[in-house]
Amino acid sequence: MSDDLVSVIMPAYNAALTIGDSAASVLAQTHPTLELIVVDDGSRDDTRRLVDAMAMVDPRVRLIALPANAGVAAARNAGIAAARGSYIAFLDSDDRWHPRKLQLQLEHLRRSGARIAYAAYDRVDRHGRVLSHVRPPRSLSHAELLKSNHIGNLTGIYHRSLGDARFRAIGHEDYAFWLEMLRRAGKATCVPSDGALAWYLAREDSLSSDKLRAARWQWRIYRDIEQLGRIAASRYMCHYAWQAVRKRS
CATH class of the missing domain: 3.90.550.10 (Spore Coat Polysaccharide Biosynthesis Protein SpsA; Chain A)
Incomplete structure (x- = not known):
C-alpha cells in the first residue's frame, strides 16, 4: 500500500x-x-x-x-x-473536482495531523451554473457532525489507518458513513481554500430533492443508527432543518 x-x-x-x-x-x-x-x-x-x-x-x-x-x-x-x-x-x-483538490487535502492532512479532511464545494445545475455555495466549518467532531452533514461526500477523504467503514443501503448513506468515520477519528478538518474544490450536480429528479423523504432518512439515522433518544433526536432534527436552509441560501 x-x-x-x-x-x-x-x-x-x-x-x-x-x-x-x-x-x-x-x-x-x-x-x-x-x-x-x-x-x-x-x-x-x-x-x-x-x-x-x-x-x-x-x-x-x-x-x-x-x-x-x-x-x-x-x-x-x-x-x-x-x-x-x-x-x-x-x-x-x-460531479467534478478542482485540479488541486487532492494535493491541497493531503498537504493539509499532513500539517494538521488529522486523518479526515473535507472541503468547500458548489452546487451547480446541468449547465454548470452555480446554485449555491457550501462552505463548511473549519473543523468537526462527531457531536458537531450530528447537527448537520457538513461533509460533502465528493469532498471527503480519509486515511485508512482508521479502518474502512461500509456504506449502508439507506437514505443519506454518505452521512451515516462519515458519522462512523468521525466516531473513529475524533475530528475532521476543512481544507482552507479561496473557493470551491468540487462541484456537485444538483438534479431535480434526485431522491434527496424530496425534502420530506430526506427528513425521514435523517430521523432514521438519529434513532436507529446513532441510537439517540427521542428528545436528543428531535433537537438534532432542528439543527438539521436550519442547516439545510442555510446550505441552499
Missing part, C-alpha cells in the same frame, strides 16, 4: 453522458499518485465501454463491473474492498 496513493471510488450507473468529465477531473489532479476505481453498477448504456476506453489510455483507471444494479452503497463498498491506496476519496460520476 503506497504511502501517498489515493484510491478514488466512483460508482456509476447509466452515466455515459457525464462520466467523461467526472473522470477527467480526477485524472487531471496535480497529485498524480492515484487510482480511479469506477464501479459500474449494472449500467445499460455505454458507461462500461467508455471506462474501458479510459483504462486503455490511462492505467490508473480500473473498472469493476457488478453483474446487476445493486445500488450506490454496494457499488462504493465494492470499490473500497478493491482499493490499494492509503487514502480513500469519493466522487460520483456526474
Whole structure:
C-alpha cells in the first residue's frame, strides 16, 4: 500500500453522458499518485465501454463491473474492498473536482495531523451554473457532525489507518458513513481554500430533492443508527432543518 496513493471510488450507473468529465477531473489532479476505481453498477448504456476506453489510455483507471444494479452503497463498498491506496476519496460520476483538490487535502492532512479532511464545494445545475455555495466549518467532531452533514461526500477523504467503514443501503448513506468515520477519528478538518474544490450536480429528479423523504432518512439515522433518544433526536432534527436552509441560501 503506497504511502501517498489515493484510491478514488466512483460508482456509476447509466452515466455515459457525464462520466467523461467526472473522470477527467480526477485524472487531471496535480497529485498524480492515484487510482480511479469506477464501479459500474449494472449500467445499460455505454458507461462500461467508455471506462474501458479510459483504462486503455490511462492505467490508473480500473473498472469493476457488478453483474446487476445493486445500488450506490454496494457499488462504493465494492470499490473500497478493491482499493490499494492509503487514502480513500469519493466522487460520483456526474460531479467534478478542482485540479488541486487532492494535493491541497493531503498537504493539509499532513500539517494538521488529522486523518479526515473535507472541503468547500458548489452546487451547480446541468449547465454548470452555480446554485449555491457550501462552505463548511473549519473543523468537526462527531457531536458537531450530528447537527448537520457538513461533509460533502465528493469532498471527503480519509486515511485508512482508521479502518474502512461500509456504506449502508439507506437514505443519506454518505452521512451515516462519515458519522462512523468521525466516531473513529475524533475530528475532521476543512481544507482552507479561496473557493470551491468540487462541484456537485444538483438534479431535480434526485431522491434527496424530496425534502420530506430526506427528513425521514435523517430521523432514521438519529434513532436507529446513532441510537439517540427521542428528545436528543428531535433537537438534532432542528439543527438539521436550519442547516439545510442555510446550505441552499
